[in-house]
Amino acid sequence: MSLYKIDDVAKECGLTKRTIRYYEEIGVMPSPQRTDGGTRLYTRDDINFLKKVVRAKEVLGFSLQELHTYVATADALNEQRFDYQQTTEVRERIEKLNTMETTLDGQLQLIEQKLQSIHAVQTELEELRERVRSGIQKLQVHDHDPQSDEDG
Numbered sequence: 001m002s003l004y005k006i007d008d009v010a011k012e013c014g015l016t017k018r019t020i021r022y023y024e025e026i027g028v029m030p031s032p033q034r035t036d037g038g039t040r041l042y043t044r045d046d047i048n049f050l051k052k053v054v055r056a057k058e059v060l061g062f063s064l065q066e067l068h069t070y071v072a073t074a075d076a077l078n079e080q081r082f083d084y085q086q087t088t089e090v091r092e093r094i095e096k097l098n099t100m101e102t103t104l105d106g107q108l109q110l111i112e113q114k115l116q117s118i119h120a121v122q123t124e125l126e127e128l129r130e131r132v133r134s135g136i137q138k139l140q141v142h143d144h145d146p147q148s149d150e151d152g
Contacts, residue, residue, distance in 0.1 A: 003041040013050045
């Protein structure tokens with residue numbers, strides 16, 4: 001298994017070393033392994049996890065609190081998936097799948113709230129654009145009105 005230093009992780013994930021350490025400090029990501037000298041060593045799983053966090057933050061516009069919730073939910077889902085795989089009895093598997101569905105509903109609800117916020121901003125901007133276009137149109141009509149010409 002390959003291990004990576006924070007410089008490599010920061011470069012690959014498009015984050016600063018400070019941000020990675022901060023995410024670790026506030027619990028967005030688990031603490032990585034360390035050498036005897038205290039140097040952080042990251043696994044490929046750590047890097048993939050950070051990439052998911054970056055995507056959630058950038059694409060979905062999650063705040064740090066929302067990131068924390070998103071990550072906790074993703075962790076719970078992974079545990080539930082593992083529990084499901086360890087179970088062979090049909091009723092228990094159905095129960096595990098129902099639990100996973102509830103967890104997924106929570107994550108989808110978080111994303112739906114973000115989408116509603118984005119849609120509200122989009123609607124405001126579209127309305128403003130229409131008012132601007134209307135203003136342009138009125139001014140152009142006024143500008144071409146022969147009564148508004150000074151030499152007319």
